Amino acid sequence: MLKFMRNKIIGIEKIRPDEVLVHGILDDDIYSLEVKVRINLSDLRVISIDGKWKRWTTPECPRAEIFLKDAVGICLKEKDVYEKVRREIGKRSCRHFANLLIECFDSLLSAKEKLSEQTRLQRKEEVEIDIRDVFQECPRENFLIDLHVHTYPASSCARNSVEQQIEEAKKIGLNGICLTDHNFIWERESVERLKEKHDFLILRGTEVTTDQGDILVFGIEKRFSGIVSIKELKDEVEKSDGFMISAHPFRGFIISDFESIGLTPERAAKRDLFRYVDAIESLNGRVNDSENIFTHRVAEILHLPETGGSDAHETSEIGIYATCFEEKIEDERDLIDALKNRRYRPCIFRGRR
Secondary structure, eight states: OOOOOEEEEEEEEEEETTEEEEEEEEEESSOEEEEEEEEETTTTEEEEEEEEEEEOSSTTTGGGGGGGGGGTTOBTTSTTHHHHHIIIIITTTOHHHHHHHHHHHHHHHHHHHHHHHHHHHHHHHHHHOOHHHHSOBOOTTSEEEEEEEOOTTTSTTOOSOHHHHHHHHHHHTOSEEEEOOBTOOOOHHHHHHHHHHHTSEEEEOEEEEETTEEEEEESOOOOOOSOBOHHHHHHHHHHTTOEEEEOSTTTTTTTTOGGGTTOOHHHHTTOGGGGTOSEEEEEETTSOHHHHHHHHHHHHHHTOOEEEEOOBSSGGGTTSEEEEESSOOOSHHHHHHHHHTTOEEEEESSOOO
8 A cells, every 4th residue: 555644834933023934844754854944024035044854865855955045035025936936946956945945935925914913913912911910920839840941952953051951940949840852852861860960850851743733742762753643642652651731832823823813712722732632831931922821721721731831942041931830749750640630830930031
C-alpha cells in the first residue's frame, strides 16, 4: 500500500510594533524544511530570511539555502510577487522553498486585511481588562515552578545556557524550573548533577511540535522530531503515564489565524486540540495579555486545569509567570501526580518588565 503524509504549518508572530516573523514548516515522508522571514508591516518588505533543510534526498538540496537571500527586499505589495518568488527562488534555489515562501506571504497578506480592526479591538480589550484582574500573584510561601523554560544549545532559539537559567531562577526566588526544550529530553543523570550542583529543583519535560500546535509533555523518555501527530503523541504519553499541556494555544491568532479573527471562547473551545491535552497553559510569557485572557476563558469553558510558564528563552524572561502548587514538589513523579490531581493554578510571579 502506498502511503504519503505532508504537513505544512505557517505561524506569524509580532516581534515589534512594525515587524512580524513568519515561520513556515513543510514536513513530509521525503522532505523536511523551514523558513523564517522577518517582514516590515508598514511597507510589507522582506527584511531578512533564513532557511534550513532538515531532511533531503540529494546533496544539492542544502546548497539551495544560500540563494534565499535573493528574497530580501521583495515587497509583498508588488503584483507579480509570487511569480518573482517562483522565478528567483524556485529556479535558483529550490521549488520547495519557493512554495513555502509563497504560503508564508499569502498567510500574512490574508491576515493583514483584518489586522487594523483587530488591533483596535485588542487595544480596547487591554484597556478594559488588566491581566492582574484575571490572574493573581501567588504568596511566596506556596511552591512556585516555572513550567516552561528553554536553554541553549538544546533549543537553538534560546540565548542562555542551562546554568544561567538555573542561576537566575534561584536568584529571583522560584522553587524550581522545568526544562522544556524543543523536541529534546534531557538525560536524567545530567539533570541530577545540575540539581546537586545548584541545590535547586530542576525537572525534565519537552515541547513537542504537533499537527495541532506546541505541546508541553512531562513523563516520557521518547524524543520526537519534525511535526508529530497529536494522536501519536497522546498514545505515547498515556503509555508512560505522563501529562500533556497545550502551550500558548492562541499565540499570534490575532494576527496570523485570519479565519479565527472574531472567535469567541465558545467557538475556540471546540478545537480538536483540546480533546487530547490534560491542561492548558493560560499564562505564557511570550504572548500578549489579551491572548492569555482569551486562553483562560477557553480553559474555563472546557473545565481544564490551567498552568503558567515564562516560555523563557533568556534569563530576563525567567519567572514572568509560573505555576503555583499547593504542596512541595520534589521530583518528576510528584510533579505529574500534582498536575493530574489539579493541585495548582497559574500565577504572576515577577511579571513583565
